[in-house]
Amino acid sequence: MKIHEYQAKAILASFGVDIPKGELATTPEEAKRAAQRIGGSVWVVKAQVHAGGRGKGGGIKVCRSLDEVFAKAQAMLGNKLVTPQTGPQGKLVRKVYVEEGLDIARELYLGLILDRETRKIVLMASSEGGMEIEEVAARSPEKILKEYIDFLVGIQPFHIRNICFGLGLEGEVAKKAHRFIEGVYRAFVEKDASLVEINPLVVTKEGGFLALDAKMNFDDNALYRHKDVLELRDFDEEEPLEVQASKYDLSYIKLDGDIGNLVNGAGLAMATMDIIKYFGGEPANFLDVGGSADREKVRAAFEIILADKPKAILVNIFGGIMKCDIIADGIVEAAKNVKLDVPLVVRLQGTNVELGRKILAESGLPIIPAETMKEAAEKVVKAARGEIRP
């Protein structure tokens, strides 16, 4: 799960990590009043959307007067922000974060992420703050410092010393860095984060050490034990069909093609998308109904797929433990309820397969049966082009 910058900063601050003074605003008036309360003579107005690269898209503006804060907030709020990560359609800005401007001496990078191969938590730091870390990694990997932390033992002082000396931090700033890094690590493990990224992390001319930007993602599997984090979920930032799917515990991702898919199992669902593409089609979605799909789930899945207006739908079910006749019943009932008006290619395999196919054949629905995955993929691509009909 993703959260906004202002939310990530609030979490980090609760672990003793220094952040600039800031306030959230949903109107230009609020933004101006926030700037007044924050004080000073320079402010930064930052669009709050779940996408990186905001600066490049005009979503981060430095302002030197309260009127400018008002104007920049007005320009962002209610408009779409296009960044390298949002795609050309952009993202609607509903909130801005107003922050005090800082006198920056150095911009650094700090990140924490799981390393699957070593099964350790990696603390990454770089003197090249403010840039995409992938770019730095590609261009000058030697500039990225990495410390591998064993979760059972936790972060040790030497990890932080290695980072501080590596970044050339000394004296009071190094002391602040110790407290900062410890706080970020504690936030990562205590909140079950999957990623924490502070980019840039700044050293100010007065010797401050603060998170100027902050990104936190969380392990979805651990959200049950973090109700406070779960409350930060912003449904406005998510694809509406994906939100609907998550209510039914369906794993759904909207894609750009025109062939809808309903599959049981994530691996088989990915493989089904792949084989559609192999035969020249474009999948409209990824949809895993899970191992225990009942009628209700199958119906919800059909509604979601149809809402995306596909030209044809492929159902690919390997009913191992689940019986094919029960799945076929579910498909027939769901298809009748949702007024199916596009060709449906159904491939069923597994227990009671003959009975399942019989139920589909006698249903009167516009179903094109297929026996193998290959046959199913070829047929659905042709059906989407109008080359074959049920």
Place this chain on the structure above:
Amino acid sequence: MAIFLDETARVLVQGITGSAGSFHTRQMVQYGTKVVAGVTPGKGGTQLDGIPVFNTVREAVKETGANATAIFVPAPFCKDAMLEAIDAGIKLIVCITEGVPVLDMLAVKPIADREGVRLIGPNCPGIISPGKAKIGIMPGHIHMPGHVGVVSRSGTLTYEAVDQLTKLGIGQSTCIGIGGDPIQGTGFIECLEAFEADNDTEAVVLIGEIGGQQEEKAAEWISKKMTKPVVAFIAGQTAPPGRRMGHAGAIIAGGKGTAKEKIECLKAHGIEVAPTPADIGITMARVLKKV
């Protein structure tokens, strides 16, 4: 022979009284697996089809000599269940449950390693040595005893591959679903090592997916250490970056872990890669003819 599991395993089911636990216990028994005990705290003294249920794993092991466990308890209790099984001296743990937090696995995995425990999963279909025993949720009837090992990060896609093999008359020695999570008890290389050492296995099907570097590491290991042929398939060629494709571990992050990279890497190491998921069986049949 087979790897990790054979007919001598004395299996315990943690979470035996739950709906998934009881259903799959019956399926496992029907397949011929020796399920000797169940554990559900608070239900000790009861039975499921004559299988005694205990309150603790320690008690179940003491009374029945169980040496393997299938875990069906809900995700929030899996860390505890795995550690309890390790503590009780169980040496083969198969965790079926989906949704175990990554940090829980970061705690359990090193302890399992230290205690010499073979941990499979979580978020996996389990393991089956056809004709001998199964610990998991895969449909037994699609399998056939034989000499091809199968190792996969997926569930139903593995059934698809096994079904293709069986229909072509190619039996399997052992099929293992290692699970779709970022941190797994057992990875590809450990399975490949075991298949390489197993006299009963002549070739291996490896089914990978997007995310991580496991397939690349496996490719390198195969080219250096494996004498038996391997046929691979990688799911997720059309998966968009940055999106979790159902499995917690199936995500292209920071431009890394794409299917294209993995397929190129496998091919560069001389491994046959099936072009579509429908060609896994046929590709293996062709490779076996050459041997």
